[in-house]
Every structure is written in C-alpha cells, then in structure tokens.
Amino acid sequence: MQALTFRGAEIIEYSTVKDPQLIQPSDAVVKISMASICGSDLHVYHGRETGEDHGTVMGHEFVGVVEEVGANVTRFKKGTKVLSPFTTSCGECFYCRIGLTCRCEKGNLFGWMHNGHGLHGAQAAYIRVPMADSTLLPLSADLSEKKGLLLGDAFSTGYFSAENAGINPSGVYAVIGCGPVGLMAILAAKHLGAKTLFAVDLIDDRLSFAEKFGAIPLNPSLTSVKEQILNVTQGRGADAVMEVVGSDKSLTLAIDLIRPGGTISSVGVHTEKNFSFSPGEAYDKNLTYKSGRCPARYYAEKLLREGIPQQYAIEDIITHQFELAEGTKAYEIFDKKLDKCIKAVLIP
Numbered sequence: 001m002q003a004l005t006f007r008g009a010e011i012i013e014y015s016t017v018k019d020p021q022l023i024q025p026s027d028a029v030v031k032i033s034m035a036s037i038c039g040s041d042l043h044v045y046h047g048r049e050t051g052e053d054h055g056t057v058m059g060h061e062f063v064g065v066v067e068e069v070g071a072n073v074t075r076f077k078k079g080t081k082v083l084s085p086f087t088t089s090c091g092e093c094f095y096c097r098i099g100l101t102c103r104c105e106k107g108n109l110f111g112w113m114h115n116g117h118g119l120h121g122a123q124a125a126y127i128r129v130p131m132a133d134s135t136l137l138p139l140s141a142d143l144s145e146k147k148g149l150l151l152g153d154a155f156s157t158g159y160f161s162a163e164n165a166g167i168n169p170s171g172v173y174a175v176i177g178c179g180p181v182g183l184m185a186i187l188a189a190k191h192l193g194a195k196t197l198f199a200v201d202l203i204d205d206r207l208s209f210a211e212k213f214g215a216i217p218l219n220p221s222l223t224s225v226k227e228q229i230l231n232v233t234q235g236r237g238a239d240a241v242m243e244v245v246g247s248d249k250s251l252t253l254a255i256d257l258i259r260p261g262g263t264i265s266s267v268g269v270h271t272e273k274n275f276s277f278s279p280g281e282a283y284d285k286n287l288t289y290k291s292g293r294c295p296a297r298y299y300a301e302k303l304l305r306e307g308i309p310q311q312y313a314i315e316d317i318i319t320h321q322f323e324l325a326e327g328t329k330a331y332e333i334f335d336k337k338l339d340k341c342i343k344a345v346l347i348p
C-alpha cells in the first residue's frame with residue numbers, strides 16, 4: 001500500500017510499504033477514509049522526538065471502514081465505519097477502568113515505532129488496530145467523517161483541557177494557542193459555560209476563528225495580555241489558563257496570567273527538559289497544574305453519548321484537504337502555517 005513514512009528530520013516520504021495484516025485475534029485492519037496531520041506529528045517531523053524508526057508510517061488521527069477482523073473481535077465486522085482515538089486500549093486494566101485509557105497497560109500510540117516495537121500510523125491506505133473492540137468506536141450516522149476524525153484527538157483533547165480547567169460561568173479564562181486543539185478547547189470551554197474567555201495567539205486568522213467560537217481575541221504582539229486580564233479581574237489574574245502549545249514561552253505566559261489558587265491546564269505535548277517556572281513560583285501562586293495526554297477513547301465515547309460534537313461545527317477548523325500522495329507538501333503547509341492552514345486532512 002501507499003503511506004507517508006518518516007525518513008529523518010523533516011523528511012516525509014510517500015512510499016510503498018507492506019500491507020498491514022492481522023497479527024492477534026483481537027486485531028482489525030481498517031481501510032482509511034480520512035487521516036489528519038496533528039501538531040504532535042510535527043515533533044516527530046522536526047526530529048524533536050528522537051527514536052522514531054525510519055520507515056514508520058506517520059499519523060495517529062483517522063476514520064475508516066473495517067476491512068478485516070480477527071477471530072476475537074465481536075463489536076465490529078467488515079464494512080463498519082469507525083473512528084479511533086490516537087492510542088489503543090484494552091478496556092480492562094486498572095487505567096482503562098478509571099477512564100485513563102491513554103495510559104492503558106497494553107496500549108500503544110499509533111504512528112510511533114522504536115527499535116521495531118510500536119504501531120504504524122494512519123497516514124496510509126490501511127492500518128492495523130490492536131484490541132479493536134476496546135479501541136475503536138462506531139462512526140454513528142449522525143456524525144460526519146470530519147467530526148469523527150476530530151473526536152479521535154483534537155476535540156477530545158480540547159475538551160479534556162477545558163474540563164481540567166474547572167470552567168464555571170463566573171470565571172475568567174485564557175486559552176494560549178489557537179491551533180486546532182486550542183480552538184476546540186475554546187468551543188468546549190464555551191460549552192461548559194465560560195462567559196469571559198480570552199484567546200491568545202500571534203496569528204490573526206486563528207484569532208478570528210477563536211472569536212467566531214466565542215472567545216475574546218488577544219494578540220500579544222499588539223496588546224499586553226496580562227493587562228487585559230488584570231483589568232477584568234480586579235488585578236487578580238485568570239482563574240485558569242489552558243496552555244495547548246507545549247512550549248517554554250507559553251508555559252511562562254500561563255503562570256504569569258494565573259491568579260493565586262488558579263489552575264494551569266496543559267495539554268500541549270512538551271519536549272523541554274524542565275518547567276519554565278520554579279517550584280517557588282508555583283508555591284507562591286498556590287498553583288494547581290494539570291497536564292498529560294488526553295484519554296481520547298474515554299472522552300470520544302463520553303462526548304458522543306452526550307451528543308456534543310453533533311451540536312457544533314467543529315469541522316470548520318479543517319481548512320485544507322490533500323491527497324495522500326501530496327503528503328510531503330501537506331506537512332510543509334501545515335508546519336509553516338502557510339495559506340492560513342489550521343488543520344489538514346489527507347485522503348488516501
């Protein structure tokens with residue numbers, strides 16, 4: 001089959017690889033209808049996540065149609081339309097039972113292979129999905145492919161970020177970073193009742209999206225974000241900050257904006273070695289810091305059940321669509337945010 005494979009820092013190749021096969025009886029093979037590029041793929045792309053095997057199929061966000069199932073798969077059969085979180089999960093271990101499916105004892109991240117171990121990704125014609133019954137979800141008739149795709153990571157992660165921020169209608173909140181996850185965090189925070197919600201980004205067209213989703217746009221190159229937030233909080237600072245970038249700079253801004261006793265909800269993938277603030281600064285702010293990978297399997301199921309992605313035009317953030325064969329170009333456009341690109345999908 002054809003796939004986008006990792007060949008070294010900033011080298012993504014459209015290549016022919018072996019078709020995925022069933023290995024375990026709990027596996028399924030899914031024919032990809034649509035995959036997408038995620039901000040966390042860029043860490044691999046730029047070589048910031050060292051250790052990814054050359055030749056690994058990239059990507060962890062997809063929807064598709066079940067092509068083949070192993071003997072132990074009972075919930076899905078050939079032809080079922082499915083969506084998937086970005087990690088596999090067994091549904092039975094300690095972590096799966098407490099809803100922390102992203103830390104499943106048997107789980108793996110799609111699109112991550114190290115020394116021959118791990119899973120190939122979704123930017124391909126087909127993908128092997130281990131533990132299919134407890135990993136995949138049916139793509140219900142009321143859900144478009146694009147909504148299903150975003151539910152597997154960006155929307156679930158945005159919602160997780162907003163929930164960790166402890167949103168209530170009387171609070172003042174800020175979202176740092178208005179990429180796909182930040183925009184989803186804004187929608188989720190609004191859904192959870194946030195009335196005063198600031199959106200921080202340097203790119204104006206992303207801020208326009210944020211405004212459309214109900215946030216107050218702030219461009220730090222044009223205004224003092226801190227001053228704006230102090231102005232509406234009698235000088236206290238934000239009740240919670242959702243930090244979705246995963247950089248030193250954004251974390252520094254987050255602690256600067258937060259009021260004593262506030263919460264930083266951090267869902268951006270961090271690759272720095274240390275926190276950008278000291279334990280003393282955290283102490284002085286009586287800070288609550290919540291971070292980590294979103295348990296997307298848990299959230300996707302919950303949000304679907306509650307009918308939340310069905311209510312909002314979350315798919316509006318998908319600004320670009322490419323053929324899989326144009327993957328190299330797609331990565332470049334997505335990475336450099338060219339042509340006002342926010343989220344890019346790939347069609348095999």
Ligand SMILES: [Zn+2]
Binds near residue numbers: 041060086
């Ligand atoms: Zn992702």
Ligand SMILES: [Zn+2]
Binds near residue numbers: 094095096104105107
């Ligand atoms: Zn598990």
